[in-house]
Every structure is written in structure tokens, then in C-alpha cells.
Amino acid sequence: MRTYPFPCPVCGRKKDYLLTELFEGAILICPYCKLTLTLHGHMWEDVRKEIQKLDEDK
Numbered sequence: 001m002r003t004y005p006f007p008c009p010v011c012g013r014k015k016d017y018l019l020t021e022l023f024e025g026a027i028l029i030c031p032y033c034k035l036t037l038t039l040h041g042h043m044w045e046d047v048r049k050e051i052q053k054l055d056e057d058k
């Protein structure tokens, strides 16, 4: 399963998410500081670009 290490914008720690868990409007909960965030807007755009880069590395 392919994963992407998403860095928490508050505490900066990374959690590996399955790529299938990352989509526009996904609710992500940081396991360290319990921040709940919705993946959308420019944050989603950044993640989407990073995922595309991962795909190009095949």
C-alpha cells in the first residue's frame, strides 16, 4: 500500500496516510496533538502535487 507522510501543521509530526485516505474533503486527525483538519483548499493542492510526484517516481 502506498502512503504519504502528511506533516501536521500544528505540531509538525508526520503520520503516514494511505493514498486512498487522502482526498479533497478528507478529515485527518493528528494522532499526536489531536488536531482535526479537513483536507481542502491550498493544503489539498499541496498534498495532491506531492502525491503526483510520488506517482512519477514509480
Ligand SMILES: [Zn+2]
Residues within 6 Å of the ligand: 008, 009, 010, 011, 012, 013, 030, 031, 032, 033, 034, 035
Ligand atoms: Zn499534530
